[in-house]
Amino acid sequence: MTVFNLEGRRALVTGASSGVGEAVARKLAEHGARVAIAARRADRLTALAEEIGACPITTDLSQPEAPAALIEQAQSALGGLDILINNAGAHHRGDFADQEADALATMIDVNLRAPVVLSRLALPHLEAGGAGTIINVGSVAGRMPVPGSATYSASKHGLRALTYALAEEFADRPVSISVVSPGPIATDFILSDIDAVTDLTFSQPMSTPEQIADDILACIIDGKTERTRPASTRVMTTIGALFPAIPRWLRPALAAKGRRAKARYRRN
Numbered sequence: 001m002t003v004f005n006l007e008g009r010r011a012l013v014t015g016a017s018s019g020v021g022e023a024v025a026r027k028l029a030e031h032g033a034r035v036a037i038a039a040r041r042a043d044r045l046t047a048l049a050e051e052i053g054a055c056p057i058t059t060d061l062s063q064p065e066a067p068a069a070l071i072e073q074a075q076s077a078l079g080g081l082d083i084l085i086n087n088a089g090a091h092h093r094g095d096f097a098d099q100e101a102d103a104l105a106t107m108i109d110v111n112l113r114a115p116v117v118l119s120r121l122a123l124p125h126l127e128a129g130g131a132g133t134i135i136n137v138g139s140v141a142g143r144m145p146v147p148g149s150a151t152y153s154a155s156k157h158g159l160r161a162l163t164y165a166l167a168e169e170f171a172d173r174p175v176s177i178s179v180v181s182p183g184p185i186a187t188d189f190i191l192s193d194i195d196a197v198t199d200l201t202f203s204q205p206m207s208t209p210e211q212i213a214d215d216i217l218a219c220i221i222d223g224k225t226e227r228t229r230p231a232s233t234r235v236m237t238t239i240g241a242l243f244p245a246i247p248r249w250l251r252p253a254l255a256a257k258g259r260r261a262k263a264r265y266r267r268n
Contacts, residue, residue: 006220007032010078010129012070014061014118015088016054017044019187020137023209024085024216026052031217033083036074061088061114062106071121081125083220086115086159087137091189093196096150104151111155116162123175132175133220136163137212140183140204140228143237144247148198156181160226167225176223180215182207183233194265199258200251202265205230 011028015021016037025037029052036055039045049056055077059066075081090110092103119134126132141149142156163179170177183204184190190197207229215227228234240247247254 005031006083006217009033009082010036010075010080011083011085012036012038012074012078012081012122013085013087014038014059014070014114015137017041017048019189020182020185020209020212020216021085021087022048023213024087025054027210027213027217028083029053034078036077038070038074039088062090062109064109067114067117068121071118071125075122075125080129081122082129082131083133083135084118084122084126085135085137085216086118088114089137089189091149091152093149093152093193093198095148099151107151107155111152112158112162115159119162119166119177126175127173130174133223134166134175134177135216135219136160136177136179137216138163138179138181140181140233140237142179143181143228143234144240146198146200148200164225176219178219178224179226180212180219181226181228181234182212182215183228183230185209185212191265194262197262199255199262202258202261203254204233204236 006028011033013021013025016025017039025035028035036057037045037049038057038059040060042058045056045058057070057073059070088110090107092099092107115136136159138160139156141153142160145153160179163177166177184201184206186206186208211229215229219227
């Protein structure tokens with residue numbers, strides 16, 4: 001196991017009641033960080049906070065006033081802020097034409113607007129400590145758009161663009177910014193709604209929340225601008241972004257592969 005020295009660092013993790021957010025909160029606490037965890041589900045949040053010694057903050061980041069209140073509560077509870085993990089996410093799957101307008105707006109609010117505002121409001125606190133870090137949890141859908149997830153892809157593409165732009169802007173400031181762009185992850189975010197998830201998504205190898213949490217901690221330590229898991233998906237999405245005709249040509253075969261993988265997950 002990789003050893004990360006985060007003793008005394010003060011971290012805020014959004015979307016921390018399950019999945020990647022829960023996994024990274026556990027690892028931060030395990031490696032010595034003081035952690036504030038934020039999510040909508042107060043019961044799960046409180047249980048996790050008691051288990052790992054974190055500060056729970058119930059919030060709904062789809063609401064315009066939530067980011068300012070969250071930053072204020074987190075830095076007050078921790079006595080400052082060194083690390084911001086923008087992990088909270090929303091995904092309403094299905095064809096764009098069939099989606100309710102409010103559902104589309106919620107995805108943009110949670111996946112993009114909230115991280116933008118949180119990052120800006122956290123910046124003075126992150127700089128005050130002399131070595132701040134912002135980690136955005138993106139998606140391979142932000143590297144190569146996925147049909148059936150148009151608005152989700154747009155929000156994650158925007159989050160990735162924000163990361164790269166700020167990495168340049170912050171080059172001479174004591175704050176590093178990174179994006180972790182995973183493929184499908186074995187969490188309820190996908191597995192509880194398996195029939196609504198595109199076959200294309202299941203064509204890619206599944207990662208665990210703990211693997212993505214390790215990528216997040218690695219970015220905290222070395223400040224690398226982007227990590228993508230698995231490696232095969234990173235290569236495929238890079239090629240697809242450069243040559244869009246290739247993924248369109250491969251899509252039928254990948255969808256068939258994904259349908260077979262879905263069937264295996266249903267049996268399990």
